[in-house]
Each structure stands twice: as structure tokens, then as C-alpha cells.
Amino acid sequence: MTDKPIAPSGEPTITCAACFNEVPLSAAFTPEGAEYVGHFCGIECYQQFLAEAKRRGEGTPGGGA
Numbered sequence: 001m002t003d004k005p006i007a008p009s010g011e012p013t014i015t016c017a018a019c020f021n022e023v024p025l026s027a028a029f030t031p032e033g034a035e036y037v038g039h040f041c042g043i044e045c046y047q048q049f050l051a052e053a054k055r056r057g058e059g060t061p062g063g064g065a
């Protein structure tokens, strides 16, 4: 068994939807009123997630890499 070095004192944590790191909920970036709802380490991860989602959802027809 390995204890994860997450926040002490039972602080709730979330998993970043972009890099899958665990971050304290209080420190998480949560976009409000966004098309994609999730928790992120910060704005950078959020933008990365958006770019990824766009690529999947609005990929060029024909299926290029």
C-alpha cells in the first residue's frame, strides 16, 4: 500500500481533467459557464483540455492525424 502525498486534514481533492494530477479542490481551477465542465490545475490545463476537446469534436473531416 502506498499513501498518496495528497493534501492533509482530509481536504477534498479533484483530478485534473487535462493532466490527471490530483489537486486540492480549493486550488483547482473550475471554469464557470463553460461548455466543458471540469476541474483543472489551472488555466493552462483548462486551455489544453479545450484544445484537445475541440480536436476530437471538430476534427477535420476525413480523419487526418
Ligand SMILES: [Zn+2]
Residues within 6 Å of the ligand: 016, 017, 018, 019, 020, 021, 040, 041, 042, 045
Ligand atoms: Zn492539470
